[in-house]
Each structure stands twice: as C-alpha cells, then as structure tokens.
Amino acid sequence: MSEVVMKGLKKVYDNKVTAVHDVNLEIKDKEFIVLVGPSGCGKSTTLRMVAGLEEISDGELYIDGKLVNDVAPKDRDIAMVFQNYALYPHKTVYDNLAFALKLRKESKEVIDKKVREVAEILDITQYLSRKPKALSGGQRQRVAIGRAMVRDPKVFLMDEPLSNLDAKLRNQMRAEIIKLRSRINTTFMYVTHDQTEAMTLGDRIVIMKDGYVNQIGTPQEVFNKPVNLFVAGFIGMPVMNFFDNCKLLLEDGKYYAEIRGVKFLLSEFQQKALAQNNTQPCEIVAGIRPQHVTVGEGDLSAKIEVSEMMGSEYNIHARCGTDEVVMLIPTVDLTTDVSMGATVNFTTRPHLIQLFDRESGKNLIWYDEESAANDAPVCKRYDF
Amino acid sequence: METKAAKLAAPAKQRAPKKKMSKERRIRYLKDNSPYLLMILPAVLVVFLFNYLPIYGVLIAFQDFMPGDKILSDSTIWVGFQNFERFFSDPQFWPLMQNTFLICIIGFVIGFPLPIIISLMLNAMKGKKTAKVLQTIFNGPHFISLVVLVGMLTLFFGRYGLVNNIAAHFGGERYSYFLESRAFRPMYILSSNWQDFGWSAIIYIAALSNVDPQQHEAAILDGATRFQRVLHVDLPAIMPMISVMLIMSIGGLMGVGYEKALLMQTDGNLQVSELISTYVYKRGLTGVPDQAYATAIGLFNSIINVVLLIIANTTSKKFSENSLW
C-alpha cells in the first residue's frame, strides 16, 4: 500500500511568492497520476515537495499514511526521474544504478542481482560498463528510470522525463512507460506540460494553473467535462473553439444557447443540471471542440481560410464573423466543398456544447465542488 | 463555493502545533546543512586570522604604540588622529601622494585600453589558430615573477645592458636608467604592461567569444566591413565588461603595491619611486620602526581606495546599468 495524500499543501518562497496554493489530492495505491499545466503552474514544485526537495511551507503530506513533511527524501521511500536525467557523469551505468543501494549498505550480491534485473527489463544490459556520455538520449532516459527502479520505491516520481527527447523517441518512450507500469506496479506521480502525455498515461489528471489545481479527473472527465475555460482550452487538440458573448436563454422553461444568433435547444441532461442549479439566463462563452463540428448543415456559416487535408480528416481554419473556428472534419462521406475560400454551413450537436459563465469562466453544467479541486481564480478566457 | 473554501480552511486551522513544527524544521534544516558549515569553517578561520585580525590591528593607528604593546590594555595611550596629522604635515606627504597618484594614473591610461585593443584585434584575426598561439605568447610574461622581471629590467637597462649597448652602437651616451628618476615611471609602467596586457585581455576575449556569429553575419549582409564590425558588433558586446573593469581600476587608482616598487628603488630614483605603500613598509618595518605612524598612513591609503571605489560605483550606477553591487 502506498497512497500519497496532500492536505492543503502550499509553497511560499521568501514569504512572498506563492508557487503552490493549497493542493488537496489523494493518490490511491498503484495509481498513475499526472500533473499537467503550462510552465510556472506549480506542478513541478508540487512534485518536488513530495520528493522532499522543497520545504513544504504549509499543509500536510502523507505517504503510506505517515506524515512525511519533515522526513528526509531518502527516508520517504520515493524515487525520482529528472528531466535532464541527472545521471552521475563520472560513474558507469552500473554504478549509477547501484549507487542508492550501496548507500543503503546492501550486500554486493543483492546489488548485483538488482542492477542486472533492472537492466534486463530496460534492455540496457550491454551498456552497463559505459559512462552516460557514451549513451544516446533514449538510453540515458532508461538509465534514469532504472536508477529509480532499483530502489523499489513506494512512489515513483517523474519530472517531465520525456521533454528532452525528440518527438519520435518521445512517443516510443511513452509506450515504454505504459509497459513499464504494468511491470513495476507502484504509485506514479508524473509531471508534464504535454497534454498528450497526460491523457495517454494518466489514470487521473491534475490540471494546474498559476499554483492552483483547476481540475482533477480521469482523461475522459477532463476532456468531456472541463470545469472551466482554462481546462477546456488546455485539454484537447486542436484547442476548443470559444464563442464569446453568447447567451443562455430560458424560454417556456427550456434552456437555449444562442451562438451568433443561432439558437440551440439544449439536451436533456443539460436542461436538468441547469434547472437544478436554478441558473438564470446570462451571458456565456460557448465552447465547441473542433472534433464536434459538422459541416454542410445548420445555420452557422463560415468562410474557409485554410484547409489542410490530413488523410482521414480535414483540418480547417474558418472565419465566422469575428471568430476563428477550427474544424476537424472526417473525410469519410464528406460531400461539402471544404476547399479554401468556400463558405460552409456548420453546426454541432447541442449536448456537445460547453457552456461557461462569462463572469467566472466556470462550466455551468460541470462545475461542482466534487470535480473542482479548489477555488482556482477566475479564468475568463483560455489564455496561454 | 464558499462552503468549499471553508471546508478546506478548517483542517488548516486545526494544524495547531505549527510552532513546534517550525522548530523541528529548523533543527532538521540545521542538521541537514551543518556539513556546509564545517566545509566553510577552515576558510572562515584563515580569513579571520590573516584578514580580520589585521583590520582589528588597525586600531594602533590611533595609539601611541610601541612594538610589543597590546592593542587593547589599560596602558594603551590613545592619541586620536595625531598620527594622521603628523602624516599630513610630513614633508614627504605631497611627494608621496603625487608619486602614488602619477604612477597609478599613467599606468591606468596606458594599461586600461591596451588589453581591450589587443583582445579586439585578436578576435578580429583571420586565422583562429594563429590567434590562439599569439594569445598563448601574450599570456606568458604574466608568469614571470616580479623579482625576475625587475632583474630583467636591470639587465636590459643597466649601464652596460642591452639598451645602452644599442644606444652606444649608434653613438648615444650611456645612462644608468635605474639611477635616473626620469626613467623610473616609464620603466615601471611599461614593464607592468609588458607583463600583464595579455593576461588582462583574457576576460575580454572570453566575452568576445560569446558574441553570436549570426550578428556578424547579419552585419556582413548589411555591408559592414570587418573594421566596422569591430566597432559596431564586438565593442558593444564587451562594453558591460569594460564598465566593470573600469570601476575596479578606478577603485585601485591609489592602490599600487610595494612589491615591485621596492625592487626597483635605488638612491637615484627615490624621489619619484617612493610611494605611499613603500613608505609604509620603510617606516613600519625597517630602521627604527614607527608602527603606529606607518599604520595610520596605510589606513589613510586604504580609505582613499574604498572611497574611490564607492564613488566610481555610484557614478557608474547612475549613468549606466553596470555596477559592482
């Protein structure tokens, strides 16, 4: 058993700058949790607090039920993989892997067995006598992971482990990590700024911005039910289309979303949720994912400015009044002309429209106390 | 939302034993970092013994002090600024000030731009390998000891040395350069520059090697000649470094040491070669030592240096972004 529990974790630098506000998070045993957000959002700081590399300014951190705020990193039973690998340049791969065990005063035989076992798993046995300098980026990455593995940690911390690799290698290593996970079966905390990594690796994703946790949820949840504009914009490729200055209307007990003069009767569950909260008609930002746009029907129209044929789909940038709309249109059964310069009608299905309060940026349907981790400050627009 | 905030705030408030925790934390912090204290301890000790104890010893400048006296005791005789007043009315005062200042200012005027020019020229050389070799040659004299340097000077400029031999060959008269006060400053300054211009250039060469080659390429496309690029690309790149070095130099304008001057002093050139620092040495450690007096003179000199440095730094801060602190 190795859960990690954070209660009101906070990091303040020099009594001035608050890097992390009040993080509350319960990581279950053997869960793979990904902290994601733009740079400077506090994700790395949070991880480093768990590692014991940063002093915790306030709050409590439990690993395996034990309060570890003031426990030295080596006694926390964690291991960490660093972004730049941080391998000891003057030691061979073997000694890099063995160092932690040596410090634990394990016997030579135990060390040797462990190191070879891990090297076998990571397929680096033939490099054991080399120095890190003689390895490629991907191999160094494996050694860094191996160094963490030999220790059989309760919690496996990874700080942007793939961001120093080129795109191809990154995809490959990502797959390796997924495989690895099934083998070593422990709790993972993984920090990245890359939402693809977050979506593909995480059991749950923690989305952070400016030191606040915005949302915690499974990949499906954060994709389908973003609690605010920031999460909606951050997760999903291409970025969600936002239509500012739209209206939520209430007519005859039915809610409608009015986007650029076109009224959409909202779906059953949206009606229910809005009614339950007793939501009043208001100004909203409407969000539509590029994947959810259909062309050739509906009353919205846009002029296509760029049309990229990607094989199975078109990636289209179109202009709808002042809004730029991105559409991802499957090529299968496409009968509409989507070439550059064409004007197309487009629409979406009402239940796929995300409705954000224009004032607070919160999702009118999905924002609730359970899914939102804490009071992230108002984010009016998705801004990078 | 309100309720949620309250919910989260509550456990925070319950963490009452905060004080105790910070104490634990402090202990852990000290325990984790005490090795650093141990590592730094020897250095602290050495600096204390050989830098700070002498600063404390400066107190004798304000005393009537005989060698062997304790610096602070019941029998200490405090005389205030008497020693300083004595120095100001010493007939040697103005000559010393003048000699010290002149050797520094002339040395500065020649010695400051020289490394900058050399570094720019080396950097603008076509063959990079040749430039490296030249740099190695230019650095060489830095490693010659002062004793050897002055020894070389006496060999070259002695009455029957190389220079006089060449002069005699062309029908000139033989000079004993070391006995001529006129020759002291040129010999002192030129030999110092000969020894250290290459060494002082390293810092600029390092800065120049960091100039982005694309800046040069852009300038070439704009039609700049190599000489124009020296002026408009290279020189601006080392300007911050020049400012810092300038401040430091001005801080040292009265700070010339005794080591070289002592070696070069002869009865013949004493009227220009006697500097504040050599005078301190002579009054304090040779003949009948007058330590309190010598210390006062040394202190006076140090204070001038600190004041000069502060003035230079403040001025620089005011007119540019560059300063030492």
Added chain:
Amino acid sequence: MAKKEMKKMALRDTLGDKIFYTINAIFLGLVALIVLYPLYFIVIAAISDPDAVLAGDVVLYPVKLNFDGFVKIMERKDVWLGYRNTIIYTALTVILSIIVTVPAGWALSRNTLPGKKAFMIYFIIPMFFGGGLIPFYNVMSSLKLVNTIWAIVLPSILSVWNLFMTKTFFQSSIPDTLIEAATIDGAGSFRIFGEVVLPLSKAIIAVMALYYAVGQWNSYFNAMIFLQNENLYPLQLVLKEILIASESTVGGSGETILQQYRLANQLKYVSVIVSSVPVLLLYPFVQKYFAQGVMIGSLKG
C-alpha cells in the same frame, strides 16, 4: 564545415577588409616580437661569452657559446637550497589551499548554507579593505609565525578571489538536479561532496592548484619580511640577492661597475632561466586551464 565557411568568407572579403586583416596581423606580430624578444635575449645571453654580451655583440643569436654560467650556478648552494625551500612551500601551499578553498567554495555555492549572505559579506570585505602591512606583520608576530615556514605558507592558502571563482564554477557547472538525485539516492552532504562533486571538479581543482602554485613560486615579499634564517629563504629571495641587490649599490667609477658586471652578469641571465624553467615548462600545457580560470571568474555568479 568551419573551413568551408572560412573559404566562403574569403571570397567575400573586400579590398578594405584585406587591408584591415593585413595591418591587424602585422601589428599583432610586432607585439608578439616585443613580448618574445626579451625572453629570447635572456636565453642567448646566458649561453654566450659574457664579454661578448657586455660588448653588445649579442643581439640576434648567441656569440661564442659558453656554458660557464650554468656551471657557476651549480656551485651556488643558496640557489639550490632556495629551490628546495620553494618547492616545499609551494607544495604545502597547494595542498592546504585546495583543502581550504574547494570545500568552502562548494558550501558557498549552496543556497541552503545557513547564513549564506553573512558569509558572502564576510568574504567580500577583505577584497576591498584590509588592515595593511603593519597590522598584518603584528598579527603574524603574535601568532609566533615569524621566521617559520608557516609565515610563508599559511597566509597564502586562501585567496578570496579564488574562493569566489570556485564558487562560480560550482554554480555554473554542477547541475542542481544531480545533487537532488544524489539526495534522493540517500547520500548525505559529505558523501555528495566527495563522491559526486569532487570527481566533477577536476578542472577547477587544477586551475586553483596552478594559481596558488604560481603565486607562491613567484612571491618574495612575505619571505623578505618574515624570514631571518637564510636556510629558509625561498628561491625568489635568493634571486633577489643575485639579480637586484647589487644594482642598488651601484656607484663609483665606471670601471668598478664594469668589473661588477663582468663577474655577475652571466650568472644573472642563467639564474633567470633556471628559476623560471619549471613555470615556463609547465606553462604551455596548463595555459588553457589558467585562461579557463579567468573565464570562470568572469561569469558573474
């Protein structure tokens, strides 16, 4: 690749550029000549007939090869004693200075060093203000160091400049994450220093050792004021006697001076060579380290 580019550049050179490059090269060549000739002259003068040197016949090449000077210096016991002393002082200085400077530089480069700011100020003050010569002498005398080898060694084992240079080196070339990785691996501060930092610090240790060594090898002043026992004299002090002392007593008629010259002249040239040989021999091999040191120092921490 670089060569290719050079060729391309060469094609682009205008006439003005060519003139510039030529003048530049000529000027620097002259400077090199000014630097090298005195050194060269010392060598040819040392192996020429002393009378030829005095007569001014030796200018570009040795005249009447003569190695008497080297024979004479072999007989000078004081020179060899000085040599031995200097080697001892230099070795001790280097060992102690590394022990003092490198760990302190490491500690100063750590942000978690308790009271870091205070320590920095503590070390910066002596860079700009000192007690001066007399209080320094008095301190040495009350520490009972006068006339011992420790008067030469101990004050030289820490230069604050070198300390800050070491600190800057550690800050700029040892990645923080490496230390963090070692911390997580369970290494304590001393082990990290010994097993991770030191093996990666060979460059700075070499630079520091060379700086301190050259400093000690070339210094004469502390020896002059602190040592009375001639058996403790370092080489530079012996050299001073040989090279300079006679000059300041120069006086009398031209004949006497000439006589003096004849006796001592060659010995001087030879002693310059003999004393500088170790440093000069070492210099080409280590000069890149020296230069490296200055560059490390120039990076503002």
